[in-house]
Amino acid sequence: MHDRISSLGEKKLISRIISRARSVFGSSEVMGLGDDAALIDAGEEFLVLTSDLLLETRHFPDPERPRxxxxxxxxxxxxxxxxxxxxxxxxxLSVALPDLELEFFDSLMDGVIEACCHYQAPLIGGDTNEADEIILSGTAIGRAEKDMVLMKSGARPGDLVAVTGPLGVGAAGTELILSGRDTGGFENAVERSLRPVARIEEGLILAESGLVSSATDITDGLVSELGELMDASGTGMRIYEDRLPLGREVPEIASILGRDPLELALYYGEDFELVFTAPPTGMEELSDMMELHVIGEVTVGGGIEMVDKDGVTYKLHVRGYEHLSPG
Amino acid sequence: MHDRISSLGEKKLISRIISRARSVFGSSEVMGLGDDAALIDAGEEFLVLTSDLLLETRHFPDPERPRxxxxxxxxxxxxxxxxxxxxxxxxxLSVALPDLELEFFDSLMDGVIEACCHYQAPLIGGDTNEADEIILSGTAIGRAEKDMVLMKSGARPGDLVAVTGPLGVGAAGTELILSGRDTGGFENAVERSLRPVARIEEGLILAESGLVSSATDITDGLVSELGELMDASGTGMRIYEDRLPLGREVPEIASILGRDPLELALYYGEDFELVFTAPPTGMEELSDMMELHVIGEVTVGGGIEMVDKDGVTYKLHVRGYEHLSPG
Structure with missing residues (x-):
């Protein structure tokens, strides 16, 4: 009788908010709504704005590493x-914090400022509050030329689908840390989990090339993100298992943990690579400019198909890493 | 030996972050740092950006009223x-939510969208997460002409200090609700507590007048905010008890609760009025354009003095509503 938000799942919950907002505001006012970031008109450019909130108990494999x-x-x-x-x-940066040791707090801030330096994004404001656990809410501001900005919509049947780097590494590292097992020999996976790097340069190359038809980042798992591109573009997708660039160490870590390496690559977040589409000739050009791995193609419709190593085609269920997942 | 952040208090904690950021980034890059909002260069204008985070258990007198x-x-x-x-x-809007009833969630969103409409600020993006309590993190984006923007710095000795409306009403309403007592007859104070209104129009009048030397909003209590203007401007302040525009109902509510009405007006947040400074001639002009109450003047230095009803001058301690307060 009294439905709860878990009965919808995160994506439908977001759709619910978006459709409410769209019913009230003009479509030119809410251009980026449902995309990775919001767009604000700033003359010849867009200001690009995004806000993400992380919780000590849910988003950090090792909350003993404040930096x-x-x-x-x-x-x-x-x-x-x-x-x-x-x-x-x-x-x-808006934070809500328990009464931390000052040394811990300073390390947390060192990590924020170190990353701000890395991305050349000065820390320009913030707010502090008290809370029972560490809550870190960030807002990032960027600029993009108006006709260059990458959106989730725009993929066309016949376009190729590619990713900017190996899949499943952050997932494998995160699961290894959470398992409490020895991480020796898997420093790269651990690093990718604890100190992921956003693909800013790759995003700029893709945008400035003018060759890309749609794009997003893989924070919620590849299949979930393909679903986002598909839904926004009104297309389908077909990917090939033997073209997925599984990280070198993913099979071994998966085996140690008794997990399916493919599941880590397809349905787990934490990769922070970009996934994008471009026409075949464009993809060819792009491959001379950067690392990329073509994993499939855009189809007319009918969801996401995967062709496995034996050539058998089956449907992939779009779930990815859904918070507030049903059931 | 291991100091905790509570030993600093919120203001010193923020100063600590600011000085770290300033040591790394150029001052033109971090213009708004320490002010009410951050400033981003957008041609002839500034983009003005701010982010505040609210928690179910700490920032809402009645968490049963989602709207x-x-x-x-x-x-x-x-x-x-x-x-x-x-x-x-x-x-x-970034939210982290427990598994709410859908009806509660919809009301929460109705309140967000209603306010976005009121302020003519479309909801342009967001993010959802799971959490054990309701966490609501907002980012507001605005525009201001470059030479018009109001800052905390700029007050000069001899300027007058004024507020845009009655003081202590939101505080009295909040304390009345929290006391669990009957709120009958105090609808205005309850409304001011539960549905405060930001002074956007007043801020625009002040900015466009070009007459204002410094300004901020009174979310953390008048004395605390005067301290902010003072610190940023390198001045002192003197205010007069008999000029403070205490809300009509504040003495009666304070009496019911056994509280000092002056304390509610001086040291409690939740008023959402603006406090600002301007030279006497400018203040005269402004008083023809809007409601304002002159409460004192800017002095050369020496902290905040209050002249009480008997003409006795004493120092006010800048504490206001400090989260993470020492001791």
Whole structure:
């Protein structure tokens, strides 16, 4: 009788907010709504704005590493800017904190400032509050030329689908840390989990090339993000299992943990690579400019298909890493 | 040995972050740092950006009224824009939520969208997460002409100090609600507590007049905000008890609660009026354009003095509503 928000799941919850907002505001006012970041008209450019909130108990594999927590808070926001092909311009940090040791607090801030330096996005404002756990809310501000900005919509049947780097590494690292097992020999996966790097340069290359038809970042899992591009573009997608660039260490870590490596690559967030579409000739040009891995193609419709190593085609269910997931 | 952040208090904690950021970034890059909102260069204008985070258990006198919670989340952010004399342009909402009833969630969003409409700031983006309590993080975006923007710095000795409306009403309403007593007859104070209104129009009048030397909003209590203007301007302040425009109902509510009405007006947040300084001739002009109450004057230095009803001068301690307060 009294439905709860978990009965909808995160994506439908967001759609619910978006449709309410669209019913009230003009479509030119809410251009970026539903995309990775919001767009504000600033003359010849767009100001690109995004806000993401991270909680000590839910978003950090190791909450004993405050510097990494600060770094990651900036990175998840910068990754949304990267997904729009936008150049970072500044960062705002709102925190709510328990009564931390000053040394811990300073390390947290060092991580934030270190990341702000890395992304050339000065810390320009903020707010502090008290809370029972560490809550870190970031707002990233960037700029993009109006006709260059990357959106989720625009993929066309026949376009190729590509990712900017290996898949499943952040997921494998995160699961390894959470398992409490020895992480020796897997420093790269651990680093990718604790100190992910947003693909700002790659986003700028993609945007400035003018060759890309749609793009997003893989923070919620590849299949979920393909679903986003598909829904925004009104197309389908077909990907090939043997073209997925699984990270080198992913099979071994998955085996240690008794997990399916493909599941880590397809349905887990934390990769922070970009996934994008471009016509075949454009993709060819782009491959001379940057690392990219073509994993499939855009289809007319009918959801996401995967062709496995034996050539058998099956449908992928779009779930990804859904917070507030049903059931 | 291991100091905690509570040993510093909120203001010193913020100063600590600011001085770290200033040591790394150029001063032109971090113009608004320490002010009510951040400033981003956008040609002839500034983009004005602010982010505030509210928690179910700490910032809402009645967490059973989701629509009011949504409204207030937008308002506290808009109030920072008002303090800069900026026109709202958009709002971004990041939420982390427990598994709410859908009806409660919809009311929360109705409150957000209602407030966005009121302030003419479309909801342009957002993010959702799971959490154990309701966490609402807003980012407000506004615009201001470069030479018009209101800052905390700029007050000069001899300027007058004024506020845009009655003091202590939101505080009295909040304390009355929290006491669990009958609120009958005090609808105005209750409304001011649950559905405060940011002084956007007043901020725009002040900014466009070009007459104002410094300004901020009174979310953390009058004395605390006077301290902010003073510190940023390198001056002192003198205020007169008999000029403070205590809200009509404040003495009666204070008496019911056994509280000092003056304390509610001086040291409690929730008023959402603006406090500002201007030279005497400018203040005269402004008083023809809007409601304002002159409460004192800017002095050369020496902290905040209050002259009481008997003409006795004493020092006010700058504490206001400090989160993370020492001791």
């Amino acid at each position: 990494d927590m600060g770094w990651k808070t900036v990175t998840v926001n910068m990754s949304d800017l990267a997904a729009m092909g936008s150049r970072p311009e500044g960062f705002i | 009011d919670m949504g409204w207030k989340t937008v308002t506290v952010n808009m109030s920072d824009l008002a303090a800069m004399g900026s026109r709202p342009e958009g709002f971004i």
